[in-house]
Amino acid sequence: MAGNSDRYVIRELKEDEVRKFFDMLLEFADYINARETVSNTQDALHRDLFGDTKRCYCLVAERIEDGVLAGYSLYFPGYSLFKGAILHINHLFVREQYRGNGVGTLLYKAVAKKAIDQDCQALDLLVHQSNKKAMEFYERMGAFNQMEGVGRHRMRLTRKRMKDLVKT
Numbered sequence: 001m002a003g004n005s006d007r008y009v010i011r012e013l014k015e016d017e018v019r020k021f022f023d024m025l026l027e028f029a030d031y032i033n034a035r036e037t038v039s040n041t042q043d044a045l046h047r048d049l050f051g052d053t054k055r056c057y058c059l060v061a062e063r064i065e066d067g068v069l070a071g072y073s074l075y076f077p078g079y080s081l082f083k084g085a086i087l088h089i090n091h092l093f094v095r096e097q098y099r100g101n102g103v104g105t106l107l108y109k110a111v112a113k114k115a116i117d118q119d120c121q122a123l124d125l126l127v128h129q130s131n132k133k134a135m136e137f138y139e140r141m142g143a144f145n146q147m148e149g150v151g152r153h154r155m156r157l158t159r160k161r162m163k164d165l166v167k168t
């Protein structure tokens, strides 16, 4: 693993850190030139992470010496009828100035440990085909491209289209 990772601790996001987390999420959106596609809000994120119905969970990497948040991994439970329980990572992100220190590896391993502890059979995430460095990073950790050559596509129904659908 890259050096310096012992200067970071991986822990759960705290409830009073949602704003900081949201700022990192926007940093990630800017990094992939997708800021205009972010329609989630801090309030909704707060509800989904800390409300009565928890929809997702967030681990952050904190730099021990000054408490700065260097990155995050957001994950949530899913299910495969063929395989059983699965955890999905929605983003794994390390802020640019903290990359190459092993922080991404620590975050990925920490979610893998959650998946094992929760008796999950797989840990999935989506990565854009143009993001070769990230693909290599996951492959080095042992992940494989599940979609390659299988001709499967993920079909999304947006909220508006869902509403249209249930109206008819």
Ligand SMILES: CC(C)(COP(=O)(O)OP(=O)(O)OC[C@H]1O[C@@H](n2cnc3c(N)ncnc32)[C@H](O)[C@@H]1OP(=O)(O)O)[C@@H](O)C(=O)NCCC(=O)NCCS
Pocket: 002, 031, 090, 091, 092, 093, 094, 095, 098, 099, 100, 101, 102, 103, 104, 105, 106, 125, 126, 127, 128, 131, 133, 134, 136, 137
């Ligand atoms: C992918 C990412 C999480 C890795 O985090 P990290 O803390 O830099 O990872 P580590 O230090 O544990 O490992 C470093 C490896 O990550 C790889 N990597 C992947 N994307 C990278 C990037 N944009 N910049 C630097 N390294 C990157 C490098 O190949 C590096 O390997 P090397 O040390 O042999 O050069 C981080 O680079 C990142 O946030 N990238 C931008 C967001 C992204 O693409 N996320 C993945 C899609 S969900």
